[in-house]
Amino acid sequence: MAQFSQKVTKIGVYTSGGDAPGMNAAIRAVVRVGIAQNLEVYGIHNGYVGMMDNKIERLQLRDMANIIQRGGTVLKTGRSTEFMKPEGRVKAAQHLKAFGIDALVCIGGDGSFRGAHALWEEHQIPCVGVPGTIDNDIYGSDKTIGFDTAVNTALEAIDRIRDTAASHDRLFIIEVMGRNSGFIASHVGLAGGAEEIFAPEGNTTVDKALDRIKEAKSRGKTSSIIITAEGQKPGRAYDLAEAIRKKSGIDAKVSILGHQQRGGSPTAADRILASRMGAAAVDALLKGYCDIMIGTEGERLIQVPLDLVTKHEKKAQLDLISLANILAT
Amino acid sequence: MAQFSQKVTKIGVYTSGGDAPGMNAAIRAVVRVGIAQNLEVYGIHNGYVGMMDNKIERLQLRDMANIIQRGGTVLKTGRSTEFMKPEGRVKAAQHLKAFGIDALVCIGGDGSFRGAHALWEEHQIPCVGVPGTIDNDIYGSDKTIGFDTAVNTALEAIDRIRDTAASHDRLFIIEVMGRNSGFIASHVGLAGGAEEIFAPEGNTTVDKALDRIKEAKSRGKTSSIIITAEGQKPGRAYDLAEAIRKKSGIDAKVSILGHQQRGGSPTAADRILASRMGAAAVDALLKGYCDIMIGTEGERLIQVPLDLVTKHEKKAQLDLISLANILAT
Amino acid sequence: MAQFSQKVTKIGVYTSGGDAPGMNAAIRAVVRVGIAQNLEVYGIHNGYVGMMDNKIERLQLRDMANIIQRGGTVLKTGRSTEFMKPEGRVKAAQHLKAFGIDALVCIGGDGSFRGAHALWEEHQIPCVGVPGTIDNDIYGSDKTIGFDTAVNTALEAIDRIRDTAASHDRLFIIEVMGRNSGFIASHVGLAGGAEEIFAPEGNTTVDKALDRIKEAKSRGKTSSIIITAEGQKPGRAYDLAEAIRKKSGIDAKVSILGHQQRGGSPTAADRILASRMGAAAVDALLKGYCDIMIGTEGERLIQVPLDLVTKHEKKAQLDLISLANILAT
Amino acid sequence: MAQFSQKVTKIGVYTSGGDAPGMNAAIRAVVRVGIAQNLEVYGIHNGYVGMMDNKIERLQLRDMANIIQRGGTVLKTGRSTEFMKPEGRVKAAQHLKAFGIDALVCIGGDGSFRGAHALWEEHQIPCVGVPGTIDNDIYGSDKTIGFDTAVNTALEAIDRIRDTAASHDRLFIIEVMGRNSGFIASHVGLAGGAEEIFAPEGNTTVDKALDRIKEAKSRGKTSSIIITAEGQKPGRAYDLAEAIRKKSGIDAKVSILGHQQRGGSPTAADRILASRMGAAAVDALLKGYCDIMIGTEGERLIQVPLDLVTKHEKKAQLDLISLANILAT
Structure with missing residues (x-):
């Protein structure tokens, strides 16, 4: 965690990386709390792309009307390779300074926070991070913005598929998002009554899954659902189906839920989390704290140094998977 | 259309082919109207599979409690290759006669109706069909049970993906169900504001789609959605994405909605349609009509000979696609 | 139906009366089809209120972006007593003529169409009506924009209440909208499996309802739902509950669904209906037809003279209620 | 917290008080974890009513199939005045002992836990409580089962009403549940972007609300929403509307969300919470702990003596209301 002493009068806010439902609620909180504290608030479009391209504009209270319930991000998001280089960040810092922006709120994930940390280290632009990603895999926060919505969206799809199964x-194999982490898979699997859950952190195997399914069948269960995280690239469900077919002759159906998990009107929990975190980010800047992320620990908000956030991994709870296994008997 | 003179006292009901939301409402209507008319009603499980395997049981009023709002089919469904042969149907007819079942209500699609027609022709078991399929591609009925729900389910997913797009x-390419017909694609495309719609009946091309997308871009549109029917097998969206990438360098994202389109609690329209059709099917049998399907023509229910139903194709309205093209400008 | 010969170059569009989901899809269709036909399109805010107050502005293609899925109406709506008088309409006509608006599309209900008819009669401003009301009680059209969404919204609430019942x-008594007509009540009642339905057009009584509930109880049903249309003012459900308590001692719970039935993202059917009707309204004006409403007859769009529309009443189908009674046994 | 030494072999489970979405997931967890631990599990119907009436039956794994996603409670619930007296509990204890039930899991709220505590004190029947109530007002647990679902259900209704507003x-005044606590009101108000929130714990007044609404109007806001908890009896929203009309002449519309907030398919968070708590309750009994409730503290499950739970009140966080006030500017 770092502290800074210059007075904050103009702040910038941006969303970066994958979009997540609730980002708009966070933007709204930053803008409205900022203005309530007599700050000028600037929106930076398309994340670091807009910082490079100088796509920056002042936001007013009314610009935030009617967005709390909308998915996606009104500031749009983007990924910039140019910003990844020091020369790129020099340019970004110049743009920010030209606007007189003296502090930033970055809504995004790991990669976005690394950029924010670099801006502070190299250009002394104070930044507070707000964790926005459906994957929930940000170290230092129990929950991230968008995760609750994504899990509920996936769950609705699974409830529907169960009708058909x-x-x-x-047997259905349903692939959910979560490249490096099994948060969505484990939560959706437990909530959806799945027979087996494949998560990057887990250690189940096709053999174990087949044992479980046969056991369930012997007890009278006629249909089953396996949930899998997408793995390094989408399509892992097809590989599983093929392995199951080879080992058992069972013809599993595959469904890949895909990008719909990112969108949709945010749940109450995500809107509240985003509102609280956005407000806390502005408060932190006004108190002179920076190079931190706002996180949650239970019901409380906490501040975590960005350095810690980006250097550690957060792993999904395998106990949810064990519980799901017992409960789906 | 055929008529028969024997008195109906015991009827059987079954669901066959792909499941569709609203099938339970239709079963409920058959059972409850049947019992209200002093009939005994028997449920045949897993469609023709259960007819072959003698999985038949009497249904009572209370068995239908609390199912109108549920997706799938409580009688389950199935596909039987054995029943496709005359010997198979001999066996099926014997089972039905052993139970004293003197008439049938078949809830399903084209293939299911062909089976029902054969039972009438070969074994004089009167049957009335009720069109239940999410694809809406049954000749002789404006609407089929499950179509409205499937379209709304797909539309919700598309609304979510648009947030992310x-x-x-x-650019997103979203694949919806509809192997041989573009009903779902055209309805969802118009309702979802898609820029282009690929339907089996349509004549658009990748070039036309690209023209449209570039034109939209020139007018300030920054994201676009293409809807495609699945084609002969799922995955057509990937082929389109590849063709687009080759021709234009645009990197489109793909989402295949898949089996979730079959499930879910039926919409009001599907529950009402199913209730009315199920009731009308029993009424028709009681009046001595058979070898027909109950269809809709606007708000009215009509009777259509099964022969006509299975020999004609029903094609999606291309005017919805033209309208969608104009409206997505 | 009337015809006019002047060339149409600038059209105005407005929403009037109660708002209904799908109105935005209709506005979008009017604007985009109009512009595709080289018309200038003007939006009149707050219905006749905006016509009186000169709140009129030109609409462009991009103004219609991202509204097809939104409830309410971006043009807002209103009720004007001033416009109800001839002097008021003189003023309205002057404002329209000052903008050069030579034809109108009015999206609303009965009352709104009476205003449009008067503008034509008194000031020769041609107008085409598009029926937008959740009540579905517009003579000349099988369906109105917003009805399907309202029914599904009410149905979701009823499905939830059934869990609790x-x-x-x-016993629950649930009050739905529908001041003068029982369309919502009868559709929701049938789709929701209600034991009894009170509609303005119906002839059931508290005694009949109690008989039905007691009969259901004797067959093993332990909970029941009664649906009632709101009647001349909201609160009819409380009167029914009181009457039931007095006659039977049964303590019924009451739930009044209220205004949530008006809002929400429109269903696919409403978006498609609205898109088709909006497009047809512009087409009709371009062909010189006016003083008509676009209606539906089954799957087809038709044109109905406004005079007929406003002078006749459309009544809910009581056969849906009879069917609901049989099916809820 | 108490401990007991007798071996547990047969446990009973029941739901009591108001029903809440997720109760079925909790029952399922108790039954399946219990059976996995070689216990016999008995379901007691209608809460203490069934304990008095001896409505108790053994539950098997398959009885729990397909209920995790359903609202309400398959064991039904009830309120028994007879059980409130010591003589009543003597009878209840006799019934339990006749079945050989040696421990209980009680899913419900404050009042239900008082009953469980009395059974332990007077008859040494060990019991573990699981907090199931949409109100979230149980001391000792951050979250209760059903709260998250109820908040999201109310939020959906509010999003719809905002379209119309x-x-x-x-101006709309929307009444949500929460007799003695403002948890639902404060969460829904913040997530729904309400201008003002009336909670039992709060100290806002009609004057303050009017100031806020006028201020918002002066900044360009044309519609507003006030959320109120129901207060000691439903209908508080009407009183507020009347007070506002008298003080300001503003004609506010009222909507009382009512019982739909109790039902519906539980959210992922509620299913997971219920599954974890149900499993933890059985674990606690097997370890010899009783007279406790399973609660949450952040992500962790904790054990809280029933005595503490029933003697303390849990109050809603007023900081959410302050934040909502700032964010709705």
Whole structure:
């Protein structure tokens, strides 16, 4: 955690990396709390792309009307390779300074925070991070903005597929998002009554899954659902289906939920989390704290140095998977 | 259309082929109207599979409690290759006669109706069909049970994906169900504001789609959505994305909505349609009509000979696609 | 139906009366089809209120971005007593003529169409009506924009209440919208499995309802739901509950669904209906037809003279209520 | 917290008080974890009513199939005045002992836990409580089962009403559940962007609310929403509307969300919470702990003596209301 002493009068806010439902609620909180504290607030479009391209504009209270319930991000997001280099960040810092922006709120994930940390280290532009990603895999915060919505969206799809699985006595393999972490998979699997869950952190195997499914069948269960995280690239569900077919002759159906998990109107929990975090980020800057992320620990908000956030991994709770296994008997 | 004179006292009901939301409402209507008319009603499980395997049981009023709002089919469904042969149907007819079942209500699609027609022709078991399929591609009925729900389910997913498409300024290709017909694609495309719609009945091309997208871009649109029907097998969206990438360098994201389109609690329209059709099917049998399907023509229910139904194709309205093209400018 | 010969170059569009989901899709269709036909399109705010106050502005293609999925109406709506008088309409006509607006599309209900008809009669401003009201009680059209969404919204609430009714073995009386007509009540009642439905057009009584509920109880049903249309003012459900308590001692719970039935993202059917009707309204004006409403007859769009529309009443189908009664046994 | 030494072999589970979404997931967890631990599990119907009436039956794994996603409670619930007296509890204890039930899991709220505590004190029947109530007002647990679902259900209704409020430039007063606590009101108000929130714990007044609304109007806001908890009996929203009309002449519309807030398919968070708590309750009994409730503290499950739970009140966080006030500017 770092502290700074210059007075904050103009702040910039941007969303970066993958979009997540609730980002708009966070932007709204930054803008409205900022203005309530007599700050000028500037929106930077398309994340670091807009910082490079000088796509920056002042935001007013009314610009935030009617956005709390909308998915995506009104500031749009983007990924910039140019910003990844020191020369790029020199340019970004110049743009920010030309606007007189003296502090930033960055809404995004790991990669976005690394950029924010670099801006502070290299150009002394104070920044506070707000964790916005459906994957929930940010170290230092129990929850990230968008995770609750994504899990509920995936769950709705799974509830629907179960209707069909049950009507046809079938095995379904459903692939959810979560490249490096099994948060979505484990939560959705437990909530959706899945027979088996494949998560990057887990250690189940096709053999174990088949044992479980056969056991369930012997007890009268006629249809089953396996949830898998997407793995390094989408399509892992097809590989699983093929392995199951080879080992058992069972013809599993595959469904890849895909990008719909990112969108949609945010749940109450995500809107509240985003509102609280956005407000806390502005408060922290006004108190002279920076190079931190706002996180949650239970019901409380905490401040975590960006350095810690980006250097550690947060792993999904395997106990949810064990519980799901017991409960889906 | 055929008529028969024997008195109906015991009827059987079954669901066959792909499941569709609203099938339970139709079963409920058959059972409850049947019992209100002093009939005994028997449920045949897993469609023709259960007819072959003698999985038949009497249904009572209370068995239908609390199912109108549920997706899938409580009678389950199935596909039987054995029943496709005359010997198979001999066996099926024997089972039905052993139970004293003197008429049938078949809830399903084209293939299911062909089976019902054969039972009438070969074994004089009167049957009335009720069109239940999410694809809406049954000749003789404006609407089929499950179509409205499937379209709304797909539309919700598309609304969500649009959030993400807009946040990243991206082109998305979304694949919906509809192997041989573009009903879902055209309805969802118009309702979802898609820039282009690929339907089996349509004549658009990758070039036309690209023209449209570039034109839209020139007018300030930064994200676009293409809807495609799945084609002969799922995955057509990937082929389109590849063709677009080759021709234009644009990197489109793909989302295949898949089986979730079959499930879910039926919409009001599907529950009402299913209730009315199920009731009408029993009424028709009681009046001595058979070898027909109950269809809709606007708000009215009509009777259509099964022969006509299975020999004609029903094609999606291309005017919805033209309208969608104009409106997505 | 009337015809006019002047060339149309600038059209105005407005929403009037109660708002209904899908109105935005209709506005979008009017604007985009109009512009595609080289018309200038003007939006009149707050219905006739804006016509009186000169709140009129030109609409462009991009103004219609991202509204097809939104409830309410971006043009807002209103009720004007001033416009109800001839002097008021003189003023309205002057404002329209000052903008050069030579034809109108009015999206609303009965009352709104009477205003449009008067503008044509008194000031020769041609107008085409598009029926937008959740009540579905517009003569000349099978369906109105917003009805399908309202029914589904009410149905979701009823499905939820049934969970609670069943858990407590209770009788619930649920009040839905529909001041003068029982369309919502009858559709929601049938789709929601209600034991009894009170509609303005119906002839059931508290005694009949109690008989039905007691009969259901004797067959093992432990919870029941009664649906009632709101009647001349909201609160009819409380009167029914009181009457039931007095006659039977049964303590019914009351739930009044209220204004949430007006809002929400429109269903696919409403978006498609609105898109088709909006487009057809512009087409009709371009062909010189006016003083008509676009209606539906089954799947087809038709044109109905406004005079007919406003002078006749459309009544809910009581056969849906009879069917609901049989099916809820 | 108490400990007991007798071996547990047969446990009973029941739901009591108001029903809450997720109760079925908790029952499922108790039954399946219990059976996995070689216990016999008995379901007691209608809460203490069934304990008095001996409505108790053994539950098997398959009885729990397909209920995790359903609202309400398959064991039904009830309120028993007889059980409130010591003589009643003597009878209840006799019934339990006749079945050989040697421990209980009680899913419910404050009142239900008082009953469980009395059974332990007077009859040494060990019991573990699981907090199930949409109100979230149970001391000792951050979250209760059903709260998250109820908040999201109310939020959906509010999002819909906002469409209508915005289309008519109106003030709406929406009444949510929460007799003695403002948890639902404060969460829904913040997430729904409400201008003012009336909670039992709060200290806002009609005058303050009017000031806020006028201020918002002066900044260009044309519609507003006030959220109120129901207060000691439903209908507080009407009183507020009347007070506002008298003081300001503003004609506010009222909507009382009512019982739909109790039902519906539980959210992912509620299913997971219920699954974890149900499992933890069985674990606690197997370890010889009783007279406790399973609660949450952040992400962790904790054990809280029932005595503490029933003697303290848990109050809603007023800071959410302050934040909502700032963010709705």
